[in-house]
Amino acid sequence: MPDIIEKIKYLKKQKNAVILAHCYQPVEIDKVADYVGDSLYLSQIASKTDADIIVFAGVYFMAQTAKLLSPSKKVLLPQIEAGCRMSDMLSLDQLKEFVSKHPSIPAVCYVNSTAEVKAECDICCTSSNAVNIVKSLGKSKVLFVPDTYLGKWVEKQLGNVEVITYPGFCPTHLQIRPNDVENARKKYPKSLILAHPECHMSVSSIVDFVGSTSEIMKFVKTSKEKSFVIATEQGVVDRLKRDFPNKEIIPIKNNIICPNMKMTSLEDILYVLETEENEIIVNKETAKRAVNCLDRMLEASK
Ligand code: 13P
Ligand code: SF4
Numbered sequence: 001m002p003d004i005i006e007k008i009k010y011l012k013k014q015k016n017a018v019i020l021a022h023c024y025q026p027v028e029i030d031k032v033a034d035y036v037g038d039s040l041y042l043s044q045i046a047s048k049t050d051a052d053i054i055v056f057a058g059v060y061f062m063a064q065t066a067k068l069l070s071p072s073k074k075v076l077l078p079q080i081e082a083g084c085r086m087s088d089m090l091s092l093d094q095l096k097e098f099v100s101k102h103p104s105i106p107a108v109c110y111v112n113s114t115a116e117v118k119a120e121c122d123i124c125c126t127s128s129n130a131v132n133i134v135k136s137l138g139k140s141k142v143l144f145v146p147d148t149y150l151g152k153w154v155e156k157q158l159g160n161v162e163v164i165t166y167p168g169f170c171p172t173h174l175q176i177r178p179n180d181v182e183n184a185r186k187k188y189p190k191s192l193i194l195a196h197p198e199c200h201m202s203v204s205s206i207v208d209f210v211g212s213t214s215e216i217m218k219f220v221k222t223s224k225e226k227s228f229v230i231a232t233e234q235g236v237v238d239r240l241k242r243d244f245p246n247k248e249i250i251p252i253k254n255n256i257i258c259p260n261m262k263m264t265s266l267e268d269i270l271y272v273l274e275t276e277e278n279e280i281i282v283n284k285e286t287a288k289r290a291v292n293c294l295d296r297m298l299e300a301s302k
Contacts, residue, residue: 004266008032011273017053019269020045020066023213024235024261025057027242032269033057036239038213039065039111040126040301046070047298055272057264059084060280064115067280068291069298075280078268082260084112086198089168090146092116098166099143105164107143108134109293110150112170115282117145119289124297127197128212131157136300149173153197153204172258173198176231180252181206184229188250194219195231195252207231220244233258 009032012019020042021033030036035045039062046054046066053074056063061084063077095117099107109121110130118124125133127150134142134154142161144151146168155163176199184193194216195207204210209219213236220228220240227248230237234257240249272278282290 004270005031008266008270008273011270015053015273016051017055017273018045018049018051019055019057021057022059022062022235022261023217023239024233024258025264026262027235027238028266029057029264029269030239032266038126038128038215040128040212041214042066043069043111043126043294044298044301049073053273053276055269056280057269058082059087059258059260061087061112061114063280064282065111065294067282068115068118068287068294071287071291074276076272076276077278077280078265078272079263080278082263084260085172086110086146086168086170087112087114087117090114090117090166092120095120095145095166098145102141102143102164105141105143106137106139107145108137108151109145110147111294111297113146115286115290118293119286121145121293122296123300124293126212126297128215129297129301130154130197133297133300134158134161134163147198149200149204150197152201153210156201156205170198170258172233172256174200175256176200176203176252178202178206181231184250184252188227188229191227191229191248191250192223192225193229193231193252196233199231203231217243220247220249232256233261235261 019033021036047069059082067075106122145166148165151163151165193207194209231252237251
């Protein structure tokens with residue numbers, strides 16, 4: 001293991017590469033990562049880096065987003081098969097059909113979507129800025145794709161905007177059910193329960209805090225409380241346990257795992273750094289329009 005870590009670090013330096021890792025990645029990936037965080041943070045880093053190569057330890061749409069934001073950089077995805085099951089639920093044709101049923105309403109797309117979908121939408125968002133992005137449009141109705149639960153959660157937070165959602169979802173977060181929250185309340189009455197907004201509304205409406213990956217981590221860091229039940233992907237649980245050994249971190253249930261996020265290994269990272277295979281390429285016309293959608297989000301999130 002130390003050998004492979006040393007090789008990755010050597011190649012990173014030699015090739016002026018940077019490694020970005022999402023918090024749902026296997027926790028050992030952090031040993032070689034330059035930046036670890038949620039989708040918004042990593043997009044912001046990708047848009048600013050002066051590295052020549054970005055290795056994105058994450059899933060396809062994340063690496064594609066990095067390429068859109070840094071078109072002159074070589075972006076490599078360690079496991080080219082690592083997709084996002086939510087993003088796969090919305091093709092360009094499905095988006096067009098959905099939009100045509102609701103003419104003249106602006107469309108907001110969650111970053112968990114393809115470049116083709118982003119190219120057709122008005123503005124992008126991540127789970128940490130979704131409420132502010134929808135609010136920034138100043139409209140009474142918006143379309144939201146592909147995550148119906150994030151969209152409905154935004155609607156509930158704002159109270160004065162109708163959010164018309166496409167019926168996509170995250171199969172990993174939907175494994176968490178309201179009775180898991182009720183059981184955790186009984187078993188750990190002194191703990192706070194924190195959930196990701198990709199969870200079903202019947203879950204997010206009964207927990208103590210709802211936030212993106214980084215927001216959950218920040219909540220644990222800054223809270224005076226000592227015990228937390230975590231209702232999101234296992235990678236967040238693993239990192240919280242590592243970073244806050246004096247706090248009690250309890251997963252809401254076992255095996256809340258995104259299989260695509262867990263495909264990446266240190267060997268894959270070394271392989272793409274050596275060979276520069278698995279490069280992400282985006283069609284120029286699509287990229288031109290998709291980047292506008294992302295730039296509007298980054299501008300609104302400053
Ligand atoms: P965030 O990184 O915005 O918390 O999103 C979680 C997720 O499911 C990424 O695919
Ligand atoms: Fe997609 Fe869900 Fe996995 Fe995130 S956790 S990459 S939304 S399938």
